[in-house]
Amino acid sequence: MKKIFFLGLLLSAFFISGAQTSWSVSCSGKAVLKNATEAPQKNVLSIKRSSLKKSGNITISFDKADSTSIRTLMADDSNRSGIKSWEDVTKPVVITNAELKQLFTGRNTIHFYFTEIPRDPAKAALVRVRPVHLCTVSAQ
Numbered sequence: 001m002k003k004i005f006f007l008g009l010l011l012s013a014f015f016i017s018g019a020q021t022s023w024s025v026s027c028s029g030k031a032v033l034k035n036a037t038e039a040p041q042k043n044v045l046s047i048k049r050s051s052l053k054k055s056g057n058i059t060i061s062f063d064k065a066d067s068t069s070i071r072t073l074m075a076d077d078s079n080r081s082g083i084k085s086w087e088d089v090t091k092p093v094v095i096t097n098a099e100l101k102q103l104f105t106g107r108n109t110i111h112f113y114f115t116e117i118p119r120d121p122a123k124a125a126l127v128r129v130r131p132v133h134l135c136t137v138s139a140q
Contacts (some may be wrong), residue, residue: 008103021116022063025114025135028056033135035063043135052101052139060112060134061092074131076111083110100137108111108139 025033025045032045045058060073073086073093083103086093095103105109113131118124 009079020082021132022064023106023114023134024061026059026061031118036071038133038135040133041131045135046115047100047139049139052097052104054097058095058137059092059093060098062089062114065090066116068120069118072117073134074115076112076113077107080111083107083133085106085133089114104139109136111136 004036022035022037024031024034024036027041027045027047027106031041036043067090071089073089075083075085077083100110112134114134115129116132117127117129
């Protein structure tokens, strides 16, 4: 009984600490979303397709660098099909306009999510991974 209670306490502590992760999204050096938290309807960035031909980028940076977890950033289309992923993210992810243009090929929206899983395999086996919505980028 004590083991089950401890396991429940450990899992709830992990989920609470993961829920406090915040991030920021900037477009060509200008902050678009600051101290963002999960809000799919609120965290939306619109980009004109003509601006994708110019030089520029989107930077996604996390406020908390955690060396005990493996963070994965994922780009999905509107059907939740994976387009691209960045594994073991420890630094800000910079997506150039040329790369973004390739991601938008045949799509109008891209949803960015991230997951975190403990590096310790014993702890990772106990955790249920849930993708957290970062932002939605739509091309007009």
